[in-house]
Amino acid sequence: MTHTIQLPTGARGARILGIGAYRPRRRVTNDELATMMETNDEWIQSRVGIAERRWASDDETLVEMAAAAGGKALAASGLAAEDVDLVILASASLQAPIPGIGPQVAYKLGIPRPGAFDLNAGCAGFCYALGVASDSIRTGSARNALVIGVERLTDVTDLADRSTAVIFADGAGAAVIGAADEPGIGPVVWGSDGDQHNAIEIAAGSATMTMAGQAVYRWATTKLTETLIQAMDRAGVGPADIDVFAPHQANLRIIESMTKRLGFPESTVVARDIVQSGNTSAASVPLALSALLESGEAKSGDLALVLGYGAGLTFAGQVLVLP
Amino acid sequence: MSREEIQTGLAEILEEVAGVTPADATPEKSFTDDLDVDSLSMVEIATAVEDKFGVAIPDDELGNIKTVGDAITFIEKNQG
DSSP states (O other), X not given: OOOOOOOOOOOSXXXXXXXXXXXXXEEEEHHHHHTTSSOOHHHHHHHHOOSEEEEOOTTSOHHHHHHHHHHHXXXXXXXXXXXXXXXXXXXXXXXXXSSOSHHHHHXXXXXXXXXXXXEOBTBTHHHHHHHHHHHHHHHTSOSEEEEEEEEEGGGGOOTTOHHXXXXXXXXXXXXXXXXXXXXXXXXXXXXXXXXXXXXXXXXXXOSSOEEOHHHHHHHHHHHHHHHHHHHHHHHTXXXXXXXXXXXXXXXXXXXXXXXXXXXXXXTOEEOOTHHHHOBOGGGHHHHHHHHHHHHTSSOTTOXXXXXXXXXXXEEEXXXXXOO | OOHHHHHHHHHHHHHHXXXXXXGGOOTTOBTTTTTOOOHHHHHHHHHHHHHHHOOOOOHHHHTXXXXXXXXXXXXXXXXX
């Protein structure tokens, strides 16, 4: 006997309803770093474009930061905690991988028994999670989703390795996603280059992360332009339509290189949150969007192009309407 | 392509990517010590060299190219 499996209708589209961020209290300037390791402000600014970054204190745990950013995104969305039925937490810096912390963060926010899980796609995690959340809403698996990117990269950074210690930082960013008749999140364009699996890694038995800086820089500046173009193509827009370009804040020189290659109009606002926040991996895209919305450089209704990329190597990008 | 032609083409890339005066781009010069080219600019130079000369410079080869002369020799040996 055959059975017909019923499927929900789902939603025509999904959109971001609110964005929230948490920046750790402690601000660490390049001059302060120069007292800890062999480096200086000029060296750091010219290589990676970072002026300062935030380092989490002991009480600013992954769960606390994720809940703080998630709570702000919920408040901005206008939804109640009970309205959320899916929580996806993107992180690559969990010290204890079991259990994932998505369920605990949801519990802390008073979200009743949502589908909740962690997603590790390195620095691409937030954009991967956004794609999964958007598609879950469109297919009817969820009504509203909370997507969080959170990292304490300082926990996995060797302070004696100046090639990574000046770059990596801590923080959390979040977005609430809901159904929309007019789509506000374009198709995700995602992929991976697993042949470069050890370009960014915490090697077995090691406690800290290493990065093949030249290889990653080359990959990011040559291979990902195509992903950005595809993300625009699949959403039916072009560079001239993009109000805000917010790629993963890995290195200011990568951001400038991508911006130049894509040929945006002068009016396109380019996220350079890395200057103040360093590289916060899965948290960098929502942190950058939040900073632009707070400063007024970006506004509600703006069309943004986002891209995450990093360890794996993984990448994911999409076009969004800002809340 | 002769070594002289390669040197001229390489000097053009160095000027564009790293602001090196073409007359300074002589074979004995070290990219990092003499020409102030940092590791990420070396990547940009490598990709520009690949486009211009039709050679492939794998990431692990890049570390062996220390001087302008090393780069000229690599291009000379690997050009199609």
